Amino acid sequence: MKWFIYVIVLVYMFYRAVYGAEGNALEIIPISYPDGLNYLPSGSRLTITCKLNNRNQKVEWLDPEKEVVTHNTTNRVYSHRRIAPSSAKTSPFLLTFTRAVVDDSGVYTCQSEREKKEISLCVLDAARFVDTPREEFVDKGRSFTLSCRVRGDPQPVLIWSKNQRELYDDKLTSKYKIFEKFNHDGYESLLTVTSVTPEDSGSYTCTAVQENVLVDDCSLVDSINITLQVNYAPEFEGGSDTSMIFANYNDTVNMDCSVSAFPKPTYKWFHDVGDSTLFQYPSKQIKLLEDETIARLTLVADSLSFGQKFTCKAANDLGESHKDFVLVKLGRPEAPVEVYVAKALQSELIFNFTFNEESSPFDIIQAQLKFSGDPDRRPRETEWRRGSRTVDLEVLEDNAGLYKLPKLEAETKYWVRFRTKNDHGYSPWSDPHSVSTRADEEPTSTEEVAEETTTEEVAKAEEEIGEEDSLSDGTFYGIFFAGGIFVLAFVCMFVMRMV
Template sequence: MESSVCLSLLTLLLLTPRGLSKGYYDPYNNYYYDYDDGEEDPPTFQARSQTFTVEVGQSVIIPCDVDNAGLNKLIIKKIPPHGGREKLLSVGTERVTKDRRISIEGARLTISHARPKDAGVFICAFEMEPPVELKHTLDVQFAPTIKAEAPPEQHVPKGTTVTLACKAHGNPEPIIRWSRQEGPLPSGLRSEEGHSLTLEGVDRHVEGTYLCTADNGIGESASAAMTITVEYPPEISTEKAVVRTGEGDTVELVCVVHGRPAPDVIWTRDGHPLPDTLMDTKLHLPDSRAHESHGHHVSLLHIAHRHTLTIKNVTEKDFGAYVCIAENSHGQKDAVIQMTGLPKPPLVTSSPNGGESTSYTLTWETESYYPITEFLIKYRKAHMSTWQQSNRTMVMAGSWENVSQAVRPVGARRGTRHSMAHTLRQLEVATDYLAVIRVRNKCGWSSESQHFAFSTKKAMAVLQSTSGGAQTQVLALSWMALVMALGMVV
């Protein structure tokens, strides 16, 4: 009996395809009971986890293709890139999110016209025990934006330290570069990288508009501008500190003035305010009332930083010291321009090495509106003698000799420039001298020229002799040069 039951059960197992059904056979009642234990093979995703990178405006497909889904419903949800609350996007083939840019086709989620906010982790999941999940990462790249973290315009005192800063946003992380609209940065470079730019000890030379520009290779770069204005006391320079002129001439006295706020500028002569320099400093134009009292003899013009005082039909009464005075809320500064008819100090033009043994010809030039009527030359030997005391060697300079006389200009006169010359005689052979020159015109004497060093001839001519058809050249030093070489102790 038992053997027949076992045989029947074995026959049933052989005839039943494996996996086709599950159950057991009751040999006592000769009946097979089929049953289902509730266990199924879990769904399997066809793809691996991936990272998708797109630029703003492009479309992207998030694949959740699956095998053996059965009656289980696929759920797609999203986690923001920096963490946060999960957001359900779809259940099965039904879109749950209200975002119309998202569509579901089968087991795939499509995002059209991607935006930065679409970035994050997308989870394809079946709610089972244990859960079955597939994660994809979406990276949305976008062009940079930038924002200045300093005021768009700053007025700062001279000497302070100013830091400019910008903050950029973009994907990938943008690089920030600094530049200056007016030219190179104070460092001398055309551009520098960094989130901030520090300017130490600012002055007017660093004024301008600074740009911070963000770039990450996506789309167009973005820039923000900040303007630096430096406030400082007046700074003055003159185009000529001394202006030489004469009767009937027209001259311009020029002061270049910088300052912030823009300084008010007035002129004085010999300590007295000039009555003819009324000025509308706001419009930077001469006032129509400014020149009526003296028939346009003195007038003032202000263009940008250049202040020009013009004097027409100059007379000797106009000679003197003119002062331009600039003042603003940070201080006051002045500069002096001397207007004179005196000659300019002479400039020696002759060679320092003389060609004569006992004489030397000085040549010089000077500038004078009026003819030169006289000159004065002072000269002396550079070293006269030596003497010893207490084992010390002392060198004594020679005393000054004066030559003064009325002269005629030598050479052609070119405008106010005069060329002159004079020969000094009875000088010592091969000797070093110093000379200074002054010249005079109808207005008076010039200042002295710079000390000029010269010397008389230090070598004799070449002696030539012919003997037996052969020519021999002998170079001999003058006897005075030889004496100095052997006997002088410096």
């Protein structure tokens, strides 16, 4: 009989060892936040469920401070056990928040006699922008302050940006000033833009960043855009200097008048008929394009319009601006009046040209080059015809003012001259220039070309000044030495005559 009891106990212990651990496993149901949020809004009700497959074991909930959450249902946060049917295999243990607050955030623990499981709770009082205007207006030259006011818990950090570039309190240029304060409406950040220009117009973003330090990955980011409109009088891009419009006889010519201004300007076109008299074109003859930012006057180029002056006037409440256009008959282009070597490389040269403002536009620019036997002697015209080649220059895409002469030999001297071409023919050749390529290869970035050009110009100027100084010093000492010899010879001759 005794052995029979031992066998029963052994079988029971073996059953508990094999099946008991699996049957007593804890499981916490993941938190499902409302409306697809990744946090629980402050003031919400929430119940967290912990399951255990053994109805007889004791289960407790611990708060983030590892204190046991009591079963007192009158508390704002309490634990309790849901009564399940006797046939149910699991027994749920619940942790209920009747009205969650931000300080409830943290890691909660469900523990039984054998194990424990943890779950993180994130509670936020989401930031809300209050009394923050979406659009502001300011006149050019004045300073203006943008206000961003927000409520929320934890206290948000407010960040200003424009065009995805964060703005700081700029102590060097004093362009931006940022000041923060508390008031009865919440936390406020003030961004002052000083001496506003049209470039300061645009959308400014105030971003509120909330982070609950009690829980990892418990944060919220929200933002609001504030548009700043700078009021200013019309301004022509590139200035108000007279523009030359080139056309062929009987061509239809579009004269486009475009300014930057706010508010939008009104446009008027005039024709100078002489004696300071202007003829105003009717509005139906003026076409507004691209959201009324361009006023186009269409004419036919003929003997009555060539050489005539046309004036566009743009005006708004802050002022008026005008620009003159002269219609010029298109003819053969002119050669460049000045040629600069912007950069010399191993297999190419990069040039910059200056043209006469009244020269007709051209389609291509060509270079004629030949090897330089004597860089001090310009080739004769017959030599250009016999031993030279003509190449079309390439326009650098990132800067239309620079042209590239490719496929040259390294460390070689050339004579080169230039001409332009359009539908009316070629220009004459420019004066020849002596140029040379380098021995080593260097990159051809346009920014590097511009930077090196400036550096070379400065270095050349300094070298010229140094040469002038050196020449002046040498001349001075030479004259001093010759004068000394002359005085010494005169003294020797005087002594010899005395003797």
